[in-house]
Amino acid sequence: MTPGVALGAPSELELSRRAWRQRRARRSTLVALLSTLLFGVVAYLVVTSAPGWPRVRTTFFSPTVAWESMPEIGAGLWLNLQVLLVGGFLVMVVGLLAALTRSLRGPAFAPLRIVATAYVDLFRGIPLIIVLYLVGFGFPALGLQGMPTSPFVLGTAAIVLVYGAYVAEVFRAGIESVHPSQRAAARSLGLNHRQTMRIVVLPQALRTVTPALLNDFVALQKDVGLISVLGAVDAVRSAQILVGQSFNFTPYVVAGLLFVLLAIPSARLADAVTARARRRQQSGSLL
Amino acid sequence: MSEVASSPVGAAPAPVLEVRGVVKAFGDNVVLRGVDLAIGEHQVVALIGGSGSGKSTLLRCASLLETVDDGQVLLDGEDITDPRIDADRVRRRMGVVFQAYNLFPHLSVLDNVTLAPTVVHGRSKGEAREEALALLARIGLSDKADEFPDRLSGGQQQRVAIVRALAVHPRVLLLDEITSALDPELVGEVLAVVREVATQGMTIVMATHEMGFARQVADTVAFLDGGVLLECGPPAQVLGDPVEARTRQFLARVIDAGRL
CATH class of the missing domain: 1.20.5 (Single alpha-helices involved in coiled-coils or other helix-helix interfaces)
Known part of the structure; x- marks a missing residue:
C-alpha cells in the first residue's frame, strides 16, 4: 500500500x-x-488457594516425576505420531474414495453408492473405541493366515475406518458446494464425469474443505491415543504404566501436554489456511 | 456543477456527498489518483468510463466498503474517512445497489426489504412491512413479496435491491453498474425505477455504461479515465461535445458498440 x-x-x-x-x-x-x-x-490465585492444592500439586505436578517420565512417554508419542501420519494419509484416501463413490451418478453405480453410503452411515455411528475393540480383538481371533496381530496395524485400521467415514462426508459436502454451473461448463467443453471431477470440481472442493479437514486432523491427533486400549505402548499407555508404578499422576499431565504441543502447529496451520481462503474471497478491506 | 463545487458552508448549499482528492491503490495498482467530486442535494451524477477506470472503486470508497489511501469523503459535511467515526452509523445513511443484486437468498423479498429498517433502524415490524409493501407496489412487485429471490428474474431482483436500499431512507443512493449483469430487455425496467426514484428527488451517484440513460436522467456526467476525473459537466456537454480527447475517444468506441 x-x-x-x-x-x-x-x-x-x-x-x-x-x-x-x-x-x-x-x-x-x-x-x-x-x-x-x-x-x-x-x-x-483461585486454584492455588483451594484447600486441596498442596496435595494436587505433589500428585499431578511433580517436576521430578515429570522429568523422569519424559523419555518413556516421548518414545510412546513417537508411536502415536507414526499412527497419525500413516493413518492421516489413509484417511484421506479412504474418505475421498467413499465421497467420490457416493457422488457417482447413474443407475449402474447404485450398488457401489449403497456400499459407500452404508460404510459412512455405519462408521460415523459407532463410537471409535468400540471399533477399536472389534477390530483389535476380533480380527486376530479369526485366526486367518497372514492376519496382522500388531496393535499398531489394527489400531490404525480402526482409526482409518472411523475417520474415513467422517472425512468422506466433508469431501462430499465440498464436492456439492461447487456450483452446478461449473459442472455444466466443464461438461459442455466435452470433459467427461471423471475429468470434470478431477480438473474442475475437486480442486475447488478441496479449497473449500481444507479448514474442515485440518480440524478433523487435529481431532485425529488426540484420538490416536486411543490405540492404547489395544495394548500398544503409546504415550497414553506408557503414562498409565508409570502412574501404576509410582502412584503419581504427573505422567498423565506430561502426556496431555505433549499431545497439546503436537496439536498446536496444526491448529495454527488451520487458522492460517482459513484466513488465506477468506482473504482470497473478499475484495472489500473493511467488512 | 457551479453551485456545488465550491464552499463548504455559506451561500451555496453544502453538497450531500463530497469526494476530495481521494487516492486508492490495491497493492501497486493505483486505481484512484486524487479524485474530486461534489454531489448536491437532489442531484443525479453519472460516473462513466472504461473498465478499470475506477468508477466502482470510487463508489466503494464513498460507501466505506474500502478505506481510502489519501484524501477525504464527506457526507453532509462530515469526514467519513476519519477512522474515528462509527462506520456503521455512516453506512445507515447511504443506500448501495450492487451489480450482482446481492439479495439475501435465504430471505423472502419482503424480509430482504424490511431487514434493515427493523434490525438496524429499530422500526416496528408492521410499519416496516407496510412501507416495504408500498415500495414494492410502486415497482410493480407486490405479488412477489413472499417469493424468494431465486424465483425472480434478474431485473426483478435488481428492482427489489433498489427498494431494499431505499427502505432505509438514505441521504444518497449509490448505484454500482446495476444493469451490467442484466439482459438488455430487463435493463429498461430497472432504469425506469431509477428514473422514478430520481424524479422523487433522491440524490444519486451511479456508475453506468448506459450512456443514453445517463444523458436523459443525470444532471452531471463525470468521465473517469485511469483513476483521474478527466471531465465533469452537464450530459449534453460531456456526452455531446467533450473537451478532452480521451473522452471523445471513449465515446466513439461506445457509439461503435451501439450503446449510445
Whole structure:
C-alpha cells in the first residue's frame, strides 16, 4: 500500500489517519495483554488457594516425576505420531474414495453408492473405541493366515475406518458446494464425469474443505491415543504404566501436554489456511 | 456543477456527498489518483468510463466498503474517512445497489426489504412491512413479496435491491453498474425505477455504461479515465461535445458498440 510512490508523499491528513490507526492498534494490543494477564493471575490465585492444592500439586505436578517420565512417554508419542501420519494419509484416501463413490451418478453405480453410503452411515455411528475393540480383538481371533496381530496395524485400521467415514462426508459436502454451473461448463467443453471431477470440481472442493479437514486432523491427533486400549505402548499407555508404578499422576499431565504441543502447529496451520481462503474471497478491506 | 463545487458552508448549499482528492491503490495498482467530486442535494451524477477506470472503486470508497489511501469523503459535511467515526452509523445513511443484486437468498423479498429498517433502524415490524409493501407496489412487485429471490428474474431482483436500499431512507443512493449483469430487455425496467426514484428527488451517484440513460436522467456526467476525473459537466456537454480527447475517444468506441 504505497500509492505515495506514484503520487508524491501522502497528505498530512492521511498521515494523521495512519498514526491514529496505529495508536489504536497498539492500544488494543495492550488491553488484550493486560486482560489476559489479569485473567491468568486470578485463575492462578483461585486454584492455588483451594484447600486441596498442596496435595494436587505433589500428585499431578511433580517436576521430578515429570522429568523422569519424559523419555518413556516421548518414545510412546513417537508411536502415536507414526499412527497419525500413516493413518492421516489413509484417511484421506479412504474418505475421498467413499465421497467420490457416493457422488457417482447413474443407475449402474447404485450398488457401489449403497456400499459407500452404508460404510459412512455405519462408521460415523459407532463410537471409535468400540471399533477399536472389534477390530483389535476380533480380527486376530479369526485366526486367518497372514492376519496382522500388531496393535499398531489394527489400531490404525480402526482409526482409518472411523475417520474415513467422517472425512468422506466433508469431501462430499465440498464436492456439492461447487456450483452446478461449473459442472455444466466443464461438461459442455466435452470433459467427461471423471475429468470434470478431477480438473474442475475437486480442486475447488478441496479449497473449500481444507479448514474442515485440518480440524478433523487435529481431532485425529488426540484420538490416536486411543490405540492404547489395544495394548500398544503409546504415550497414553506408557503414562498409565508409570502412574501404576509410582502412584503419581504427573505422567498423565506430561502426556496431555505433549499431545497439546503436537496439536498446536496444526491448529495454527488451520487458522492460517482459513484466513488465506477468506482473504482470497473478499475484495472489500473493511467488512 | 457551479453551485456545488465550491464552499463548504455559506451561500451555496453544502453538497450531500463530497469526494476530495481521494487516492486508492490495491497493492501497486493505483486505481484512484486524487479524485474530486461534489454531489448536491437532489442531484443525479453519472460516473462513466472504461473498465478499470475506477468508477466502482470510487463508489466503494464513498460507501466505506474500502478505506481510502489519501484524501477525504464527506457526507453532509462530515469526514467519513476519519477512522474515528462509527462506520456503521455512516453506512445507515447511504443506500448501495450492487451489480450482482446481492439479495439475501435465504430471505423472502419482503424480509430482504424490511431487514434493515427493523434490525438496524429499530422500526416496528408492521410499519416496516407496510412501507416495504408500498415500495414494492410502486415497482410493480407486490405479488412477489413472499417469493424468494431465486424465483425472480434478474431485473426483478435488481428492482427489489433498489427498494431494499431505499427502505432505509438514505441521504444518497449509490448505484454500482446495476444493469451490467442484466439482459438488455430487463435493463429498461430497472432504469425506469431509477428514473422514478430520481424524479422523487433522491440524490444519486451511479456508475453506468448506459450512456443514453445517463444523458436523459443525470444532471452531471463525470468521465473517469485511469483513476483521474478527466471531465465533469452537464450530459449534453460531456456526452455531446467533450473537451478532452480521451473522452471523445471513449465515446466513439461506445457509439461503435451501439450503446449510445
